[in-house]
Amino acid sequence: MEGPRSPAESELPRVLNFLNQSLRSEAAWSIAAEYPTALSSTNLHNMRIITENDQVVSHAVLKPLVVKSPHVIFKVGAIGSVVTNETHRNQGLSTKIIEDCIQQATRQQCDIAILWTDLYDFYRRMGFELAGTEISVVVEEEFPMPDPTLRLSKDSKVAAEALHRLYSTHSVNSVRSVEETRKFLSIPQTQVYTAWDTSGQLAAYAVEGKGADLGGYIHEWGGSVTAIMTLLSYIRREKQQAVTIIIPRHSKNLLERLREKPVTYNQGFLGMIKILNFDQLAAKIKRAFRAEGIADIVLEKQNGQYVFGCNTDLAVLGGEENLTQLLFGPLDFETLDVFTPETREKLAKILPLNLWIWGWDSI
Structure with a gap:
């Protein structure tokens, strides 16, 4: 077993054939035609494969996106085309290849990763949570x-x-x-x-x-x-x-x-989201609040928990899943009944963050 790794350019036809057979066996077109900016030679360094005897047995692709919003510019690692050959399932290959995509996205300074799936429990084990609003x-x-x-x-x-x-x-x-x-x-x-x-x-x-x-x-x-x-x-x-x-x-x-x-x-929900670089994202959020004249925002990680609020009006969030839904929605901090009306008014100026991935960018 070799990988996860990026394919060589000479391997791309073999990778696409594996994806077509696994994910598009009924289609009259190649899957590369559906994702022309992700499954292409220009994005080979973000395609991840595991091979055995020169045959592709597992695949996932990362597509880094720069998402602009009125308050924050995000770098988002979109992950898709995750598939493992039927004969190699239940061996942890999909987990291994997704974790490799997460590492690649983190190295490329992505704030968050996002993917679209109905296998919620599987991806929650890797730190993803349903979040955002669609x-x-x-x-x-x-x-x-x-x-x-x-x-x-x-x-x-x-x-x-x-x-x-x-x-x-x-x-x-x-x-x-x-x-x-x-x-x-x-x-x-x-x-x-x-x-x-x-x-x-x-x-x-x-x-x-x-x-x-x-x-x-x-x-x-x-x-x-x-x-x-x-x-x-x-x-x-x-x-x-x-x-x-x-x-x-x-x-x-x-x-x-x-x-x-x-x-x-x-x-x-917009998708399943995982925070990759908390310090980087927190710094962007604090800058957004300062631009609105709010300088006393607290967003810190302490002993595995997240401390959030304004000045001394703070809440402690036990897990990253709660933080993800608080920052991107749909968790409404106004319903948490932990902040004063003044703090809630301040938080509402920026949160939840406006994050959106248009359909052509989803993979």
């Missing part, structure tokens, strides 16, 4: 278009530059290049809907599907609230069935507009 809104019925002057289209041949311009206006996003956006546009099973103003400028876009993942979900979108609502009206009418859009908690204006319509509102 809101799915199901548009049940058709509704009138707020701006009938927009030209609407479901032609997926859209200039990457136009999409990138609107994407960059989000208050929370991963740093992407135009070229990366162009690669994402070529992902199989991706439908792009667009809205154009009378001057021919892109006013809104919405992306549904991503290869074998996120089918039936609008996971990327951009533009003004009115333009997005107009586009959703168009999509609902075109599909003649309910439409689901995934929305971050901080997109309050869009959520308010949607709640005026016949919709079903479901709140869930």
Whole structure:
């Protein structure tokens, strides 16, 4: 048994063949087409494999992301495509390869790691916890278009530059290049809907599907609230069935507009998150509070416990899982009944932190 290690470039076809057989046996495309920035020769150093007799038997990939938000710039290690050959399971290989990804992310100064799974107990053993907030809104019925002057289209041949311009206006996003956006546009099973103003400028876009993942979900979108609502009206009418859009908690204006319509509102977790570099993350959070004029924030680790609060109004958190849900949500510190109203008001200026991973960045 050799590894975990990164594959040599000459091994990449063999790695992709293993992933295609293990994860995409029914698909007519390679899994590399779904994750063009993660499963590529440019990210070989972040792909991890275990081999036996020159055959790949276990795999995971790390994709470091820089996520900008109004208060904090995060470095996030997204982990995905975790799989072990059926004949080599129950030997601890997946644990070993995930722990190696965590070490790689820590070496690369990632603040946190995130992954998407339903194997909650398995990943909790490695320190991951369900955290963050993801809101799915199901548009049940058709509704009138707020701006009938927009030209609407479901032609997926859209200039990457136009999409990138609107994407960059989000208050929370991963740093992407135009070229990366162009690669994402070529992902199989991706439908792009667009809205154009009378001057021919892109006013809104919405992306549904991503290869074998996120089918039936609008996971990327951009533009003004009115333009997005107009586009959703168009999509609902075109599909003649309910439409689901995934929305971050901080997109309050869009959520308010949607709640005026016949919709079903479901709140869930962003993913499973693990804090990798507590001191680095705590320093960023304290700087964010200082920028709001709050200099007495306490966020320290003492004897395996976390001390958190303002000045002398402090709470002791027993485990990292509580801290993770407190910093990123959905744990509401106002319901903990441990802080004074003045402290709660201060904390609410920054927490929970606005963290969001758009669908094209998930792996």
